[in-house]
Amino acid sequence: MTGTSHTWPHAPVRVGLVGAGPWARAVHARVLAAGPETQLTSVWARRPEAARETAAPYGADVAATFEELLDGCEAVAFAVPPAVQAELASVAAKAGKALLMEKPIALDLPSAQRLVDAVDTAGVVSQLVLTNRYHPATRQFLKAAQGLDVVGARSCCLSSAFLGGDFATPWRLEHGALLDLGPHLLDLLDAALGPIVRVRGAGDLRRWIELTCEHANGAISQASLSGSVDVERGITRIELFGRHPELVFDSTALDHEESWPVLRREFATAVRTGQSGGLDARRGLYLQTLMAQALES
Incomplete structure (x- = not known):
């Protein structure tokens, strides 16, 4: 549309x-x-x-x-x-x-x-x-997150793009998931939990990388990134935890x-x-x- x-x-x-x-x-x-x-x-x-x-x-x-x-x-x-x-x-x-x-x-x-x-x-x-930031479902999730006292979050952004096809481009294959997928997930985590003040990374940029994010309000979030896994559709998922029922954002079924x-x-x-x-x-x-x-x- x-x-x-x-x-x-x-x-x-x-x-x-x-x-x-x-x-x-x-x-x-x-x-x-x-x-x-x-x-x-x-x-x-x-x-x-x-x-x-x-x-x-x-x-x-x-x-x-x-x-x-x-x-x-x-x-x-x-x-x-x-x-x-x-x-x-x-x-x-x-x-x-x-x-x-x-x-x-x-x-x-x-x-x-x-x-x-x-x-x-x-x-x-x-x-x-x-892309996700302009979708109504994302905006509803971020609005709901604003009223929560989130202690921690788990998230992932996973795709098969690096395994072949139109988006297995030289810059993506060279620099990996952090530069390609990282902006999407870091942006959403920052918007949902508050400003990120420190990020630590571990893993292989071309295979799988884990990020630990420290937020200004004391919350901690984890982010898993990979463009080298066999998934039918790209997965972007965020789970927020605290003294409230779990709040989940999952873009898998969204119509972008x-x-x-x-x-x-x-x-x-x-x-x-x-x-x-x-x-x-x-x-x-x-x-x-x-x-x-x-x-x-």
Whole structure:
């Protein structure tokens, strides 16, 4: 479901898309073209033929260069590896473009800091594609969690992506589950239990990694991450424990199509009002800082 029954009182935000891989085709291009809040204006990718295949179903232009894409849009969506995103998003920010970015925002903390510095200096709107955060069921879970005195939590984010297929990409296979899946789980744990002040990690980034998170309120959470296990569907599960009945979030059966209209409208609203929401580049930098702690432990 990529449409919305709500009217949109503004002109659609003209968005250029960087990237033409499976995720760009399956999500970014399709969702941005659906409107009414956004319009997919053009696509630019390293492979021109892939860019044409991504743009064609929606009547979008194919930009010959990244600079040409910037000239024809007011916002840029990125569906490229983290190192490429960090570099090009900084350029787009300096050009005054709003940014819709994937997680992680960069491959390492210094690159993430430079990107956020560019965003802050330019004063542009930014937003992260943290899929679960835009789903109504996730928001209900987080709202319920706010009233609880949580002592501890168990969680996992597991997939078979690294075993083969479209998402067994070089950067994922090299850097593993922490960078790929970590932002999703750390973001949810932080939102549910309160600010994470310390993260320790153990295990093999390419096989299975365990994180122990210490929260500012004294709660402790555990997170298991792997992209190398044979599961039919990706599993994201969080269990909260305390002096209350167990509260569970499980995304396995969720229809993520419900996330996309929410994401699209919130991004377009941020662009039109000039005000980023809480899931912005600074949130990405915070998550990158937590992952860096885990790598150093």
